[in-house]
Amino acid sequence: MVTKTLVENILKTSIKEIPEDVRQHGKKSLLNWMGVAIGASSHPSVDMVLALKEDTQSAEQVSIFGRTEKVDLLLGSLINGMSSHIFDYDDTHLDTIHHPSGPVAPVVFALAEKMDLPGEKVLHAFILGCEAELRIANAVYPSHYQLGYHITSSTGVFGAAVAAGILLELSEEQMIWALGIAGTQSFGLREMFGTMTKPFHPGKAAQNGLMAALLAKRNFTSSTEVLEAKRGFANVLAPEHDLSKVNVHWGEQWELLKNAFKPYACGIVLHPSIDACIALGKQVKAEEVERIELVVHPYVLELTGKSAPPTGLAGKFSIYHTGAVAFLEGDAGEGQYADSKVKDPAIVDFRTKIKPRVDETVKEERVIATAFLKDGREIEHIVKNATGSIENPMTDEDLVRKFKKLTYPIIGAEQANGLIDAINEIQQLDSLTSLIAFTKAAKQ
Amino acid sequence: MVTKTLVENILKTSIKEIPEDVRQHGKKSLLNWMGVAIGASSHPSVDMVLALKEDTQSAEQVSIFGRTEKVDLLLGSLINGMSSHIFDYDDTHLDTIHHPSGPVAPVVFALAEKMDLPGEKVLHAFILGCEAELRIANAVYPSHYQLGYHITSSTGVFGAAVAAGILLELSEEQMIWALGIAGTQSFGLREMFGTMTKPFHPGKAAQNGLMAALLAKRNFTSSTEVLEAKRGFANVLAPEHDLSKVNVHWGEQWELLKNAFKPYACGIVLHPSIDACIALGKQVKAEEVERIELVVHPYVLELTGKSAPPTGLAGKFSIYHTGAVAFLEGDAGEGQYADSKVKDPAIVDFRTKIKPRVDETVKEERVIATAFLKDGREIEHIVKNATGSIENPMTDEDLVRKFKKLTYPIIGAEQANGLIDAINEIQQLDSLTSLIAFTKAAKQ
Numbered sequence: 111m112v113t114k115t116l117v118e119n120i121l122k123t124s125i126k127e128i129p130e131d132v133r134q135h136g137k138k139s140l141l142n143w144m145g146v147a148i149g150a151s152s153h154p155s156v157d158m159v160l161a162l163k164e165d166t167q168s169a170e171q172v173s174i175f176g177r178t179e180k181v182d183l184l185l186g187s188l189i190n191g192m193s194s195h196i197f198d199y200d201d202t203h204l205d206t207i208h209h210p211s212g213p214v215a216p217v218v219f220a221l222a223e224k225m226d227l228p229g230e231k232v233l234h235a236f237i238l239g240c241e242a243e244l245r246i247a248n249a250v251y252p253s254h255y256q257l258g259y260h261i262t263s264s265t266g267v268f269g270a271a272v273a274a275g276i277l278l279e280l281s282e283e284q285m286i287w288a289l290g291i292a293g294t295q296s297f298g299l300r301e302m303f304g305t306m307t308k309p310f311h312p313g314k315a316a317q318n319g320l321m322a323a324l325l326a327k328r329n330f331t332s333s334t335e336v337l338e339a340k341r342g343f344a345n346v347l348a349p350e351h352d353l354s355k356v357n358v359h360w361g362e363q364w365e366l367l368k369n370a371f372k373p374y375a376c377g378i379v380l381h382p383s384i385d386a387c388i389a390l391g392k393q394v395k396a397e398e399v400e401r402i403e404l405v406v407h408p409y410v411l412e413l414t415g416k417s418a419p420p421t422g423l424a425g426k427f428s429i430y431h432t433g434a435v436a437f438l439e440g441d442a443g444e445g446q447y448a449d450s451k452v453k454d455p456a457i458v459d460f461r462t463k464i465k466p467r468v469d470e471t472v473k474e475e476r477v478i479a480t481a482f483l484k485d486g487r488e489i490e491h492i493v494k495n496a497t498g499s500i501e502n503p504m505t506d507e508d509l510v511r512k513f514k515k516l517t518y519p520i521i522g523a524e525q526a527n528g529l530i531d532a533i534n535e536i537q538q539l540d541s542l543t544s545l546i547a548f549t550k551a552a553k554q
Numbered sequence: 555m556v557t558k559t560l561v562e563n564i565l566k567t568s569i570k571e572i573p574e575d576v577r578q579h580g581k582k583s584l585l586n587w588m589g590v591a592i593g594a595s596s597h598p599s600v601d602m603v604l605a606l607k608e609d610t611q612s613a614e615q616v617s618i619f620g621r622t623e624k625v626d627l628l629l630g631s632l633i634n635g636m637s638s639h640i641f642d643y644d645d646t647h648l649d650t651i652h653h654p655s656g657p658v659a660p661v662v663f664a665l666a667e668k669m670d671l672p673g674e675k676v677l678h679a680f681i682l683g684c685e686a687e688l689r690i691a692n693a694v695y696p697s698h699y700q701l702g703y704h705i706t707s708s709t710g711v712f713g714a715a716v717a718a719g720i721l722l723e724l725s726e727e728q729m730i731w732a733l734g735i736a737g738t739q740s741f742g743l744r745e746m747f748g749t750m751t752k753p754f755h756p757g758k759a760a761q762n763g764l765m766a767a768l769l770a771k772r773n774f775t776s777s778t779e780v781l782e783a784k785r786g787f788a789n790v791l792a793p794e795h796d797l798s799k800v801n802v803h804w805g806e807q808w809e810l811l812k813n814a815f816k817p818y819a820c821g822i823v824l825h826p827s828i829d830a831c832i833a834l835g836k837q838v839k840a841e842e843v844e845r846i847e848l849v850v851h852p853y854v855l856e857l858t859g860k861s862a863p864p865t866g867l868a869g870k871f872s873i874y875h876t877g878a879v880a881f882l883e884g885d886a887g888e889g890q891y892a893d894s895k896v897k898d899p900a901i902v903d904f905r906t907k908i909k910p911r912v913d914e915t916v917k918e919e920r921v922i923a924t925a926f927l928k929d930g931r932e933i934e935h936i937v938k939n940a941t942g943s944i945e946n947p948m949t950d951e952d953l954v955r956k957f958k959k960l961t962y963p964i965i966g967a968e969q970a971n972g973l974i975d976a977i978n979e980i981q982q983l984d985s986l987t988s989l990i991a992f993t994k995a996a997k998q
Contacts, residue, residue: 299787
């Protein structure tokens with residue numbers, strides 16, 4: 111009954127029943143998502159996927175944010191979803207290391223553009239899509255993630271299907287099938303981290319979930335208990351799971367409220383170490399340092415243990431590179447992950463001084479950092495809640511600053527500011543035509 | 555090194571190095587595949603997926619076999635791949651319960667039509683695509699299947715990528731990436747069996763694998779060891795596996811030679827029981843029978859245990875319905891799985907007399923059937939190798955008869971016969987234009 115109950119919960123929750131703080135957090139999530147999607151839109155990997163437009167002679171139905179091309183709605187969901195995860199700078203549900211907007215936002219914008227839907231519907235579908243995927247993620251985390259799944263795509267496909275299903279006005283039976291068609295397509299190996307295939311995951315989950323809802327709308331049949339069946343999603347993809355978490359306290363607790371935004375352009379697990387290395391870098395000079403010890407949760411090193419990253423993208427999975435740039439440059443923005451940075455002799459030299467050590471008793475959101483200096487001194491810096499965590503969140507001003515930094519170079523200040531206002535007012539918009547027009551690359 | 559070695563093996567194997575018997579079996583596989591794809595092309599589920607043409611305004615690049623519509627090559631791969639599995643009448647690699655042509659054939663035909671490729675290349679790519687997916691399947695079977703994966707799609711995505719990669723002339727590095735992009739998309743839950751989502755699996759695997767190769771051609775990067783990495787395909791999706799099976803005796807042993815063709819329109823696990831029930835039906839009358847006991851391997855009942863199938867499609871997963879029609883009608887063709895048949899009072903009544911019993915010592919390809927008659931007599935019929943198994947295969951004439959039965963009503967005798975000749979001569983064709991023209995639905 112878990113799948114059916116989830117669908118009943120989704121279908122009974124109108125936009126009016128979504129609390130104001132959740133709606134606000136939904137809008138922040140959309141703003142943050144749009145910023146990172148536009149910010150990465152000129153990455154070479156986007157050109158590669160856009161080549162599918164030529165291969166398939168794709169129709170010009172929906173916009174690629176931050177560019178001028180249009181493609182069909184399935185390809186558009188793939189590309190915008192991928193783009194938003196390229197910088198590893200998107201949002202994170204910290205309980206499950208899930209990036210909820212990636213698989214959901216591209217779908218709601220694609221359908222909104224194609225069907226000319228009002229903003230309130232779009233926000234409604236977005237919030238419930240995120241809520242569904244995060245609750246499913248809660249039910250299978252950490253076992254599913256430990257097994258090796260990129261939880262953002264593997265559970266995100268459900269979120270995409272739910273969001274699309276709401277906008278396509280699926281019946282209860284159709285929505286249950288949509289979850290079946292989506293869930294059987296759950297995919298994404300963590301082995302892909304550090305390659306272009308990682309950001310491909312949320313994009314493809316968006317595309318798969320949207321296709322699932324489009325098929326269900328035509329009464330394409332599927333399992334009616336994809337989540338709980340003996341050979342269903344949870345049993346096959348998560349050695350341990352607790353499906354009661356899918357529907358518990360529905361409407362009272364909102365997982366989307368736990369969605370955090372990143373001040374740094376890499377995986378959230380590195381953020382405490384970045385905060386610490388920035389702080390240490392302000393206190394001592396590079397030449398004084400013998401080594402910097404970072405005591406972290408085992409996950410951190412498991413995910414970011416690349417000692418000699420060959421590319422900037424791989425640098426995001428290197429605590430050594432990341433610690434070095436944070437210490438030396440006082441930041442870990444997209445600029446610190448340029449290909450040139452992982453070859454910079456000063457950074458390459460300093461990264462050998464970064465000495466992570468795992469300790470299971472250190473929580474994932476913390477780090478105990480100690481700079482051991484050549485003169486024998488030791489400077490300790492403990493981070494309990496990294497900048498951007500729920501306890502220590504980015505402010506609204508921080509978010510807007512991040513958005514501008516990512517989008518100004520691509521769509522220009524005027525459009526970027528228009529886009530900020532449009533997303534803030536999305537519930538009042540009868541159509542997203544002007545909002546989407548703001549996302550178009552400015553003429554150079 | 556497993557992934558790299560597989561790619562090296564694939565790229566060093568020219569069509570000339572593929573033995574004549576393997577090429578012949580490849581052509582038979584293509585003929586059988588084309589027959590079942592055309593045969594099911596007017597099924598309602600095909601219309602539902604074809605609606606995506608309208609949703610996405612898909613370009614008219616490649617043909618949907620047995621119909622008149624054309625769609626883009628990615629959508630075409632999905633639809634033709636799905637169509638071929640709808641009747642559950644396609645080929646089977648008995649060692650792994652894998653249907654190798656489903657994910658591979660639609661891809662090679664789509665690329666052949668779009669790029670106007672010669673038949674020899676198409677056969678070459680098809681054979682190596684099948685060989686790759688079957689060897690990967692060998693490495694993870696049975697653990698992967700037991701866990702709950704539909705092995706046809708979950709490993710078929712590799713076959714689709716390999717076949718497309720050959721036709722797109724990928725470099726070694728690109729082919730390795732293509733396997734990475736494909737493998738991370740491995741999917742398909744056995745929970746979907748009995749619904750339209752089951753045949754969707756090989757079609758979607760075809761589409762995913764083709765997309766993987768198209769992206770790799772543009773140098774979209776991925777893992778270089780998707781099969782063997784710690785969090786790669788085998789470790790994540792198969793609790794037990796033996797990756798040495800992927801490359802063992804490459805070029806000396808051919809898995810494709812173990813590909814069998816079905817005389818009956820349902821899962822291969824039921825075929826021994828069908829043979830037995832047909833044989834018993836010839837010996838006694840329905841009203842004489844108290845019950846028919848079928849002693850089978852546990853898999854058989856696990857896969858086909860539906861006692862009261864609501865639809866003809868679900869009837870394919872019911873040993874009760876299947877045993878009843880085989881006994882009463884002497885066949886288990888597509889006609890025996892019409893929706894009307896699962897509601898036919900005589901069949902519904904007789905299916906309660908079918909009594910399967912599992913016995914782990916009975917091999918999957920066997921059955922010990924006993925008709926217990928009301929007068930106390932017992933008639934036993936043991937099937938060691940069902941019709942259509944490798945040991946007791948369909949003859950070439952059987953295959954042609956099956957092809958004609960499936961295609962005559964849809965494309966007409968003249969085109970069907972032309973298609974048989976074209977597939978037999980595929981290696982000599984400079985272009986598949988006329989072959990593909992034969993697949994078009996005849997004017998009614």
